[in-house]
Amino acid sequence: MEKEAIRQYLLHELRRVRLESKFIMIKYNISSIEEFDEKIRRGELNETDVFEDFTRLDYLLDREEKLRKLLEELEE
Numbered sequence: 001m002e003k004e005a006i007r008q009y010l011l012h013e014l015r016r017v018r019l020e021s022k023f024i025m026i027k028y029n030i031s032s033i034e035e036f037d038e039k040i041r042r043g044e045l046n047e048t049d050v051f052e053d054f055t056r057l058d059y060l061l062d063r064e065e066k067l068r069k070l071l072e073e074l075e076e
Helices: 002-028 033-041 047-075
Strands: none
Touching: 002 033, 002 047, 033 047
């Protein structure tokens, strides 16, 4: 029962993280952090203006990966 509660929490958190990431990606019409970085390098986006969203997206994508790994470990 405890294992299932942890699993449900991880799934809920994973959905929340993915949704927030998707909102940022839609806002800048990108599909990856690499594309975001490329738009900044090409000057399509001002680094100062998008810094907060860029760092947030980077954090969210890292968190998503960690949550997925935890879920995999839990299901082993």
